[in-house]
Amino acid sequence: MQHTYRIFIAGDSTSVDREMSRAPMTGWGQALPLFFDRRVDIVNCARAGASSRTFSERGRLDWILENIAPGDYMLISFGINDAKPEKWLRTEAFGDFRTCLRRFVDGARSRNAHPVLVSTHERDTYDVHGNLSREHVEYAMAMSDVAVETSTPYIDLYHQSLSWWTDLGDEGTRSFFVHLRPGEHPNYPDGFDDPGHLVPAGAIACARFVAYSLVAQQIVPPNWAVDLDRQDFPATAVTWLDDETHAALTRARTVGAGAEL
Numbered sequence: 001m002q003h004t005y006r007i008f009i010a011g012d013s014t015s016v017d018r019e020m021s022r023a024p025m026t027g028w029g030q031a032l033p034l035f036f037d038r039r040v041d042i043v044n045c046a047r048a049g050a051s052s053r054t055f056s057e058r059g060r061l062d063w064i065l066e067n068i069a070p071g072d073y074m075l076i077s078f079g080i081n082d083a084k085p086e087k088w089l090r091t092e093a094f095g096d097f098r099t100c101l102r103r104f105v106d107g108a109r110s111r112n113a114h115p116v117l118v119s120t121h122e123r124d125t126y127d128v129h130g131n132l133s134r135e136h137v138e139y140a141m142a143m144s145d146v147a148v149e150t151s152t153p154y155i156d157l158y159h160q161s162l163s164w165w166t167d168l169g170d171e172g173t174r175s176f177f178v179h180l181r182p183g184e185h186p187n188y189p190d191g192f193d194d195p196g197h198l199v200p201a202g203a204i205a206c207a208r209f210v211a212y213s214l215v216a217q218q219i220v221p222p223n224w225a226v227d228l229d230r231q232d233f234p235a236t237a238v239t240w241l242d243d244e245t246h247a248a249l250t251r252a253r254t255v256g257a258g259a260e261l
Helices: 028-035 052-057 060-067 096-110 137-150 157-174 200-216 243-252
Strands: 005-011 040-044 073-077 114-118 177-180 192-198
Touching: 005 028, 005 060, 028 040, 028 200, 052 060, 052 096, 060 096, 073 096, 096 114, 096 137, 114 137, 137 157, 157 177, 157 200, 192 200
Parallel strands: 005 040, 005 073, 073 114
Antiparallel strands: 177 192
């Protein structure tokens, strides 16, 4: 069946489609197609390492705006790299982060497309007392403010993830993130601990919440969504692009000199 509707994703590594060499690391945007029927094309333009500033500066937003059409959707999800200390990445939550987000919202609307703001999920980081960190709360709050100020739909994945991680506890939450023992996965023979990035179980949970919210808030028609209550996705449900194809898409979805950055 020919695709009729499109949902573009502008975001960072939390929502990106990962390449095969990075499996089992998975962005929630990579799992989002599981929850939409074949009429809906998920165009995932998220880029690992991007902040709301660099995504725009390096021509990735321009590529979306050149290709998005009236009636399409743009999911906008940033925060984890905006919070980093490096000057070239960082934005201040209640300063230029808000300005950058408005650039995405205004750009989508200038093309008669529908912007949707999606806050980032929290990290799997607990202190010595077993308390979950709130490392990105200011960016979720700032995004919520922009949503109100611009009358833009807002999906609060951040506070949903806080609720999940708190209920699951430290050990339960680990199963949603990249915590690999030596020899557990061929891509990471020495093991790998990454409390910031998801594996398929976590990506599916976050994607399900995003899809459910799009329907519940009446942002998209309910008949676009499928399998919102399904719990038995097979291990093969989430797939990774081969590295060469992934790199080619990354280079292609930019305008100007940003392809290699």
